[in-house]
Amino acid sequence: MSIMRWIVLLTAILVWVNIYAFVDRTKTLDAPVVIENLSQNLAIAEPITTVETVVNGKLRDISKLSDETLQFVIDATNITGTGQFLVAIKPKLIPKNIKVISFTPKELTINIETISSKTVDVIALSKGSSPDNYSVRSLTSTPSQVLVFGAASLLDKISQAHVYVDVANRRTSFAAPGNPVVQDAHGKVIHSFHLSPDIIKVNVEIVTGASIRNLGIRPNFIGELPGGFWVQEVIFNPPIAQVRGPQSKLSTINFLISTPINLNDRRTNFSEQVAVDLPDGIELVGDNIVMAEIIIGSGEGTRQLDIVPQYANVTEGFGVTTITPASVQLIVSGDPKVVNQIKRSDIQLKLDLKGSLSGTNKITITPAMFVVPANIQVVSFTPDTVEVVISRL
Numbered sequence: 366m367s368i369m370r371w372i373v374l375l376t377a378i379l380v381w382v383n384i385y386a387f388v389d390r391t392k393t394l395d396a397p398v399v400i401e402n403l404s405q406n407l408a409i410a411e412p413i414t415t416v417e418t419v420v421n422g423k424l425r426d427i428s429k430l431s432d433e434t435l436q437f438v439i440d441a442t443n444i445t446g447t448g449q450f451l452v453a454i455k456p457k458l459i460p461k462n463i464k465v466i467s468f469t470p471k472e473l474t475i476n477i478e479t480i481s482s483k484t485v486d487v488i489a490l491s492k493g494s495s496p497d498n499y500s501v502r503s504l505t506s507t508p509s510q511v512l513v514f515g516a517a518s519l520l521d522k523i524s525q526a527h528v529y530v531d532v533a534n535r536r537t538s539f540a541a542p543g544n545p546v547v548q549d550a551h552g553k554v555i556h557s558f559h560l561s562p563d564i565i566k567v568n569v570e571i572v573t574g575a576s577i578r579n580l581g582i583r584p585n586f587i588g589e590l591p592g593g594f595w596v597q598e599v600i601f602n603p604p605i606a607q608v609r610g611p612q613s614k615l616s617t618i619n620f621l622i623s624t625p626i627n628l629n630d631r632r633t634n635f636s637e638q639v640a641v642d643l644p645d646g647i648e649l650v651g652d653n654i655v656m657a658e659i660i661i662g663s664g665e666g667t668r669q670l671d672i673v674p675q676y677a678n679v680t681e682g683f684g685v686t687t688i689t690p691a692s693v694q695l696i697v698s699g700d701p702k703v704v705n706q707i708k709r710s711d712i713q714l715k716l717d718l719k720g721s722l723s724g725t726n727k728i729t730i731t732p733a734m735f736v737v738p739a740n741i742q743v744v745s746f747t748p749d750t751v752e753v754v755i756s757r758l
Contacts, residue, residue: 390427391466394418396435398454398556403441410476410516412597413439414553416454418468426462434460437468439475447477449740474742478516486510487526487545488604489567490581493533494616500577500609501532502570511545511565515558522597522660523547525604526560527581530567538570550599552583552620576612579605581620582641582655588629590661596628597662601655610647618644626657634660667698667744670709674751678719685718686754693730693748699741712737718753726753 395415403409416437420430436458444450453472456465489504511526528543542564546554584599606621621641640653671692676685693714697704713736716728729750735743 389421390424391419391421392427392430394420394430394435395432395553396437396468397433397554398437398439399457400439400441400556403444406480407441407444407447407477408480408514408516408519409441409557410478410518411473411557412519412549412555413473413475413557414549414555416468416470419466420459420463421466422463426460430460430463434458435463435465439473444477447479449474449476451475476516478518480514481517481520482512482514483520483523484510484512485523485525485547487528487565488581489528489530489543490605491532491569491579492529492619493531494578494612495532495535495571495576496612498573498576498612499536499571501579502572502577503568504530504570504579505568506543506545507566507568508562512561513547513558514561519555519557522662523558524598524600528565528567530569532569532571535569535571538568540566540568543567550584550596552581576615577607577609577650578615578618579607580618581605583620583622584657584659585622585625585642586628587625588627590628590631594632595662596659598660600658600660602658603655606641606655607650608643608647609650614644614646618647623655623657626659628659631659631661634658667696668704668707670695670697670707670712672709672712672714674714674716676753677715677717679755680718680721682758683723683755684758686756688754689752690748693746693751695735695746696744697737697741698744703738703741707738707741716751716753718755721753721755723755723757726755727751728753 396418398413398416400409418435437454438457439452439454451472451474454470459465487506487509489506491501491504495501506528513520513523513526526545526547528545530541530543544563545560545565547558549555582601582605623639624642626637626639636656636658639655639657641649641655643649672695673692674688679685695712697707715734715736717734718728727750730746732743737743
């Protein structure tokens with residue numbers, strides 16, 4: 366190939382790379398939420414975790430983003446006492462050249478309680494992987510316990526905190542600072558708590574020999590809880606599992622998954638013996654027996670109602686002939702005194718039929734279509750779609 370052709374080819378490649386690098390891209394992240402300016406004697410009773418955020422920017426900027434790069438905030442300046450409040454969630458830390466396209470939720474109804482505290486054990490876990498023929502023998506946190514501050518209703522449901530230490534490329538024992546956190550059943554940090562101390566030391570013992578890692582366990586749920594109930598916390602005993610295997614495989618594993626835990630028809634806390642589901646080529650150090658305690662939460666004051674839909678924005682000259690199913694099952698929650706007095710006529714489901722045509726139309730139900738009394742929330746509803754048949758009058 367001639368020099369001129371090489372120059373043309375190289376120029377084309379450089380042009381393509383530059384164009385590709387400067388093309389806009391979108392990315393979805395789970396950004397953390399922080400609570401600011403809340404009085405020291407108050408606490409939020411909701412397990413606030415993350416905001417699902419869609420961002421846009423040039424490829425070179427988007428590729429640098431992680432969940433922790435962004436941050437959203439709830440400003441509690443105007444909250445001066447206990448009770449229920451509607452608060453807005455707003456972007457706080459957004460990197461330069463990054464545009465937030467959307468985020469959800471944009472606001473939350475939160476309950477404020479007087480702050481309480483509780484002492485819990487700290488479980489130290491490793492992230493990253495040590496080199497071949499090196500392994501983590503032990504991780505020890507100092508102190509081994511932390512004081513967690515938060516709403517009493519939330520504190521009752523937690524039993525431990527976690528601290529993570531990066532062991533990537535480590536060949537010798539070391540000590541490193543870490544930030545202890547409280548996580549929900551899905552491994553997301555709950556930002557409704559304050560921990561003291563907020564920085565602790567973790568001693569990591571690295572030894573030569575087969576590659577070994579200490580990994581946390583996450584639940585594998587099957588089935589669904591009844592409406593109005595949710596999983597608040599899962600406590601595993603032991604809380605971590607030690608596994609052995611090739612470094613090339615261990616380096617790709619961040620946590621282990623339990624064998625299935627069935628949630629069907631569960632309304633109260635329960636315990637179940639499970640095991641960890643081991644990837645091919647990975648073996649457990651010790652017995653594969655784990656006790657899982659599942660904490661079930663429910664709305665204080667819930668009620669189930671069957672609601673017959675009403676219709677909005679029906680095209681002039683047309684009417685609804687049939688709807689399948691004929692009613693929607695709804696779970697609402699709120700003040701027990703109010704919930705117990707609610708009648709079906711107090712709640713409306715207005716199906717928006719704007720743009721629907723003659724014949725069968727599949728309508729997706731959204732929470733915004735429900736009209737409920739003040740201080741009452743829609744917990745769940747089923748089904749989430751109905752078939753509406755429209756015909757000319």
